[in-house]
Amino acid sequence: MQFTDLGLAEPILKALAAKKYGSPTPIQSQAIPVLLKGKDLCGIAQTGTGKTAAFALPSLDHFARNPKPTPLQGCRMLVLSPTRELAAQIAQSFRDYGRFLKFSVEVVFGGVPINKQIRALGRGADIVVATPGRLLDLIDQRAFTIKDTEIFVLDEADQMMDMGFIHPLKRIAKLLPKERQNLFFSATMPGEIEALAAQFLNDPVKVSVAPQSTTAERVRQQATFVNQMEKQALLNLTIRNEDIDRALIFTRTKHGADRVVRFLEGAGIQAVAIHGNKSQAQRTTALQAFRHGHVKLLVATDIAARGIDVSGVSHVINFELPNVPEQYVHRIGRTARAGAEGIAISFVADDERPYLKAIERTTKVKLDIVPLPENFVEAVRNLPKAAPQRKGQQREQTPEQKAKRAEGQRRYQDQQKQQRGNAERAHRPDGDAKPAKKNFRRRRGGGGVGAHKGAVQKTGGR
Ligand code: AMP
Numbered sequence: 127m128q129f130t131d132l133g134l135a136e137p138i139l140k141a142l143a144a145k146k147y148g149s150p151t152p153i154q155s156q157a158i159p160v161l162l163k164g165k166d167l168c169g170i171a172q173t174g175t176g177k178t179a180a181f182a183l184p185s186l187d188h189f190a191r192n193p194k195p196t197p198l199q200g201c202r203m204l205v206l207s208p209t210r211e212l213a214a215q216i217a218q219s220f221r222d223y224g225r226f227l228k229f230s231v232e233v234v235f236g237g238v239p240i241n242k243q244i245r246a247l248g249r250g251a252d253i254v255v256a257t258p259g260r261l262l263d264l265i266d267q268r269a270f271t272i273k274d275t276e277i278f279v280l281d282e283a284d285q286m287m288d289m290g291f292i293h294p295l296k297r298i299a300k301l302l303p304k305e306r307q308n309l310f311f312s313a314t315m316p317g318e319i320e321a322l323a324a325q326f327l328n329d330p331v332k333v334s335v336a337p338q339s340t341t342a343e344r345v346r347q348q349a350t351f352v353n354q355m356e357k358q359a360l361l362n363l364t365i366r367n368e369d370i371d372r373a374l375i376f377t378r379t380k381h382g383a384d385r386v387v388r389f390l391e392g393a394g395i396q397a398v399a400i401h402g403n404k405s406q407a408q409r410t411t412a413l414q415a416f417r418h419g420h421v422k423l424l425v426a427t428d429i430a431a432r433g434i435d436v437s438g439v440s441h442v443i444n445f446e447l448p449n450v451p452e453q454y455v456h457r458i459g460r461t462a463r464a465g466a467e468g469i470a471i472s473f474v475a476d477d478e479r480p481y482l483k484a485i486e487r488t489t490k491v492k493l494d495i496v497p498l499p500e501n502f503v504e505a506v507r508n509l510p511k512a513a514p515q516r517k518g519q520q521r522e523q524t525p526e527q528k529a530k531r532a533e534g535q536r537r538y539q540d541q542q543k544q545q546r547g548n549a550e551r552a553h554r555p556d557g558d559a560k561p562a563k564k565n566f567r568r569r570r571g572g573g574g575v576g577a578h579k580g581a582v583q584k585t586g587g588r
Pocket of ligand 1: 151
């Protein structure tokens with residue numbers, strides 16, 4: 127099938143040709159005909175499958191064939207995205223695909239001043255791409271209404287749920303007009319997501335592409351068992367030993383991501399972090415630097431990285447394994463894009479072994495177990511200190527974030543002391559190292575998975 131077979135308006139075909147798209151991806155060839163007929167759609171597809179064009183192209187076609195003035199302080203199409211980065215990316219896709227059409231697109235998300243967005247939305251826009259929290263802020267301030275929405279898209283529904291957006295979504299559902307076309311996309315469709323979909327969709331056509339494990343099949347997947355306290359040394363060695371074009375390094379917590387960056391910088395390796403505690407400006411700068419290849423290493427938490435489309439990621443490094451197997455699939459899906467091969471390397475501490483088992487069960491792929499490198503003991507002994515925190519980073523923090531960070535630093539220094547002690551003891555011939563498991567547990571008690579979750583909800587987690 128070719129794009130020309132789909133019956134899309136000429137200016138859209140011209141834009142696709144300019145982007146050098148050959149033929150539609152499976153989600154596009156299944157979804158576009160359905161959407162052009164004005165039907166509702168429920169799509170099981172993850173980022174990387176071409177789903178943005180699947181919903182953007184027929185919508186642009188609708189606007190090209192049905193021109194109308196934009197509703198004041200309103201929109202004709204509303205796209206909800208869980209993260210700011212994905213929202214900006216979607217808006218950019220609309221601009222690209224609609225470059226030969228006349229229409230307006232605005233993107234609104236939190237973390238930046240609201241007044242500029244209020245001004246921009248005053249005139250209304252054909253398409254608004256928004257994160258749920260900021261959208262409701264704008265509605266509550268009576269600066270925006272969604273009552274004129276003709277097409278509604280909920281993207282990455284499962285991530286929306288993970289991020290605790292269920293109540294905002296229910297509120298938004300009530301504010302939408304009855305007559306509208308609905309599109310609902312999710313990478314997975316467990317019962318709770320299906321229930322959410324039912325609130326938005328009206329007799330939808332269901333399409334499903336690329337079961338999650340197919341992404342995993344193109345990725346060479348390895349794991350190395352390593353003491354949690356010694357992961358930084360292993361990371362430094364991995365980065366030096368591997369032929370990396372671009373690597374995404376995943377940590378479970380925001381503080382963990384910052385710590386990894388400071389340690390890499392301490393070792394003279396440039397890296398940037400992206401997570402929910404960073405200001406929007408910092409996130410944009412980090413992502414741009416990574417996208418344009420100025421920085422080869424991006425350290426990220428799951429929520430910040432999901433949905434980001436950066437080509438040329440040769441390696442995904444799981445500094446910490448996710449406790450949800452599907453998250454592992456999302457992570458490694460960042461590499462091996464557009465048919466390329468990718469490498470996923472996981473560092474597995476003792477208490478992460480059950481996560482590894484769950485991942486292998488879900489993906490039906492046995493990870494290659496790679497031993498620690500030969501010069502590992504030496505690397506642990508000579509692990510350079512973490513670089514000090516940069517002033518600019520501290521200035522942008524709220525008092526709450528500062529207090530949290532100070533607590534994290536204190537814990538971190540304690541760990542470092544312990545780590546040095548443990549490393550020395552472990553590598554002495556008569557080593558009497560304490561089990562790493564115990565140390566790791568203690569650390570997580572204060573700043574681990576639970577703390578991360580809490581922080582995500584408090585800050586909106588975007
Ligand atoms: P998405 O899943 O929407 O994030 O798209 C993933 C990537 O695939 C983006 O970089 C798109 O530009 C690209 N893409 C989408 N559709 C096509 C197509 N039909 N042919 C080639 N590339 C595409």
